Amino acid sequence: xxxxxxxxxxxxxxxxxxxxxxxxxxxxxxxxxxxxxxxxxxxxxxxxxxxxxxxxxxxxxxxxxxxxxxxxxxxxxxxxxxxxxxxxxxxxxxxxxxxxxxxxxxxxxxxxxxxxxxxxxxxxxxxxxxxxxxxxxxxxxxxxxxxxxxxxxxxxxxxxxxxxxxxxxxxxxxxxxxxxxxxxxxxxxxxxxxxxxxxxxxxxxxxxxxxxxxxxxxxxxxxxxxxxxxxxxxxxxxxxxxxxxxxxxxxxxxxxxxxxxxxxxxxxxxxxxxxxxxxxxxxxxxxxxxxxxxxxxxxxxxxxxxxxxxxxxxxxxxxxxxxxxxxxxxxxxxxxxxxxxxxxxxxxxxxxxxxxxxxxxxxxxxxxxxxxxxxxxxxxxxxxxxxxxxxxxxxxxxxxxxxxxxxxxxxxxxxxxxxxxxxxxxxxxxxxxxxxxxxxxxxxxxxxxxxxxxxxxxxxxxxx
Ligand code: HAM
Numbered sequence: 001x002x003x004x005x006x007x008x009x010x011x012x013x014x015x016x017x018x019x020x021x022x023x024x025x026x027x028x029x030x031x032x033x034x035x036x037x038x039x040x041x042x043x044x045x046x047x048x049x050x051x052x053x054x055x056x057x058x059x060x061x062x063x064x065x066x067x068x069x070x071x072x073x074x075x076x077x078x079x080x081x082x083x084x085x086x087x088x089x090x091x092x093x094x095x096x097x098x099x100x101x102x103x104x105x106x107x108x109x110x111x112x113x114x115x116x117x118x119x120x121x122x123x124x125x126x127x128x129x130x131x132x133x134x135x136x137x138x139x140x141x142x143x144x145x146x147x148x149x150x151x152x153x154x155x156x157x158x159x160x161x162x163x164x165x166x167x168x169x170x171x172x173x174x175x176x177x178x179x180x181x182x183x184x185x186x187x188x189x190x191x192x193x194x195x196x197x198x199x200x201x202x203x204x205x206x207x208x209x210x211x212x213x214x215x216x217x218x219x220x221x222x223x224x225x226x227x228x229x230x231x232x233x234x235x236x237x238x239x240x241x242x243x244x245x246x247x248x249x250x251x252x253x254x255x256x257x258x259x260x261x262x263x264x265x266x267x268x269x270x271x272x273x274x275x276x277x278x279x280x281x282x283x284x285x286x287x288x289x290x291x292x293x294x295x296x297x298x299x300x301x302x303x304x305x306x307x308x309x310x311x312x313x314x315x316x317x318x319x320x321x322x323x324x325x326x327x328x329x330x331x332x333x334x335x336x337x338x339x340x341x342x343x344x345x346x347x348x349x350x351x352x353x354x355x356x357x358x359x360x361x362x363x364x365x366x367x368x369x370x371x372x373x374x375x376x377x378x379x380x381x382x383x384x385x386x387x388x389x390x391x392x393x394x395x396x397x398x399x400x401x402x403x404x405x406x407x408x409x410x411x412x413x414x415x416x417x418x419x420x421x422x423x424x425x426x427x428x429x430x431x432x433x434x435x436x437x438x439x440x441x442x443x444x445x446x447x448x449x450x451x452x453x454x455x456x457x458x459x460x461x462x463x464x
Contacts, residue, residue, distance in 0.1 A: 033139070033147030035340065044343045047358045051178050052132060052152045055171055061128040061154060066110040068134065072100040078109030078321060080284025082225040089137040103136035107153040108285070108318065108334055115157050116327040125158030126332075132339075144310040144341050151313075151336040157322065160331030162258050165289040165317055166265030172293050172313050172335050173271050180357045181345050183312065184272050187291040188279035189259035190227070191251045193320065199250035200226055206244055213240060230280040246277030255288055262289050281314055285324075290316035293337065295345050312345065313337030364394035365456050367409035367435070371402055371421040379420045382448075389449055391456070409435060415456060418448070 017023065030036065037045060056063060072092050079086050091103040104110050111129055114120075120127045131153045139145050154171055156164045169185055176183040191199065203226045211219060215234040222229065230241055251259065266273050273291075281290045292314040315335025322330035350357050366386060370379035376397055386393045396408050402419065409417045419431040419440075430448055432455070433440045443451055453459040 031147070033141035035146050035148070041343065043361060044346055044358060045339070048152070048175070048179070048339060048342065049132065051175055052130070055174055056130050059128065059167070059171060061130040064111060064114060064129045064131050065133065066104070066107070066114050066131065068104055068136075069101050070104055070110050070113065072102045074109045074113050074325075075102055075105060077324065078112065078285055079106070080225065080228075082221050082228050083283055084231075085137060085282065089139055091136045091138060105135055105137045106283070107131050107133075107135065107151060107336060108155060108283075109321070111153075111155050111334075112157070112318075112321050112325055112327075112332070115330075116322060116325055120157070121328060121330065126164065127157045128154070129157070130154045144338075144344055146340060150339040152339060153334065153336040154315075155332060155334035157332040158330055160317075160319060162261035162289070163265055165262045165291075165333050166269065166271075168315060168333055168335050169262075169266060169271060169273075169291055170269055172315070172337055175337060176293060176295070176312065176342070179342065179346055180349060181312070181342070182296045183293050184274060184296050185266070185291050185293055186276040186279055187263070187266070187273050187289065188247065188276050189251055189255055189262075189288050190247055190280055190286055190290055190316075191255045192287050195250055195252035195255050196227070196247075199245075199247050202245050202250065203227070203229070207240070210240055213237075225284070227280050227284075230278050231282050241278050244278060247280075248275075248277055258288055281316060285318040285321045286316040287319045288317040289333065290314070291335070293335075310341055311338075312341050362392050363413040363415075364392045365415050366391050366393050366452060367405070367412070367414035367417040368393060368395040369402060369405040369409065369417050369419045370395075370397070371400075371419070372425075375420040375422060375425050378425055382418075382420065385449075386452075391452065406433075416452065418452075 055061075072090075075090060076086055081087070085105045090105055092100065093102075094100055111131065115127065115129075132150070134148050134150050136148050138147055141147060152175065154168060156168060169187075173183055173185065190196065204222065207214065207218070207222055207226060207229055211222065213236060214222070214229070215232060215237050218229045218232050218234070218237055229237065230244060232238070232241065248256070248259070263273070263275075276292075279290055279292060280286070281292070292311040294311055313335055315333070317331070317333040319331040322328070322332060346357060368379050368383050368386070370376045379395065380397055383393055383395055394409070394412050394414055396405055399405050399408070406417060414435055417433045417435055419433060421431075424430050424442070424445070428445050429442050430445045431440050431442050432451065434455075450459075
């Protein structure tokens, strides 16, 4: 049968359902709120991972990977029962063995668990840890809010000095600025257990007088955990937040001094920040310093309004968590930055500026093309030789036609294409084609490497 006819025949056959395959009635689809990171976006992720690794090395943070699945009580006890994450967003389940488990919605509680369980208290303190990976929250999906998201998360456990809070803010700031994002940090102090008692009372009093205007969640949380009301995202509650008494007025001397020292350090480091007297964050474990990173889109530093919805990251001090988990009294602080949001912001900036802000993958110097079965196998070996010699190489060995291969070489912007056919294989020669001008020359294959070096890197051939 002629080749084309045979191919048409095969295509027709593949159109017909294969009776031995049971097809799904509906094609599988992405779970709502989840996101594929497609190949063309990987450059952003790879670049961010490389910066995060460099920052970790520069500041002596050690990487930690905790499991995605933890016992449910790590989060119910750690994050607070009245938080949105615990009340509404956790992917929790009972496994076949009857254990109550949860997919981690955040890193800090799991890392605190690991710190205690592995006796890290006996290491030189503070222990500086970072993690990078997926987290799961059953939130209402929208732009920048997913049910699986990724965080770069840093924790400093075993040190309570304000300089730690400032250095953590510096680390987050560094990631964002090295990606050309202009960050502004909102910062507040929510005090310690003792100074929060008086504040809670004044806040309850304030909200009781306005109970009728509160959303149902806030009404319910008013008597149980009034601080959560300052974190409510419902629009009608937002205007009440802005007029609520600020917590800084109730701070004890030690907490006030700590806060001032953090701000002084940020001033010294020239990190732009805005005190936000109502920032409490969405988790119960925080004490003293809390902060969030926002991106400033234009030169007006007060223009964080557009970014209000989507903090790029946040964190704070959590001096009581380790003790709550049964460890010794151990001060700690940390932050997490949401990578999907950072990638979104990066793309937004690239679009607005019309420039590529992160390095693209190097284009291949050499495309290896071949014609014929034997040359193909030889070219595959040549490809390995070129890689070993340090060239960036591309090829598509599954293609037989030279035209198709040259089209691919063009698409991937290769500088040179080397072509090995049956004739060249017999002669011990090879063709080098300059993809810019299209001119070709035939050379002795033994001289291939020095010739390529000379053409690509301007290096002189040895002995000639
Ligand atoms: P968080 O504020 O809940 O803090 O999350 C940190 C960052 O993760 C957010 O600012 C945001 O960029 C990103 N993020 C959170 N939820 C989502 C989502 N559904 N979709 C996309 N991005 C999201 C924490 O998780 C704390 N554990 C941070 C911390 C570490 N505090 C002390 N140490």
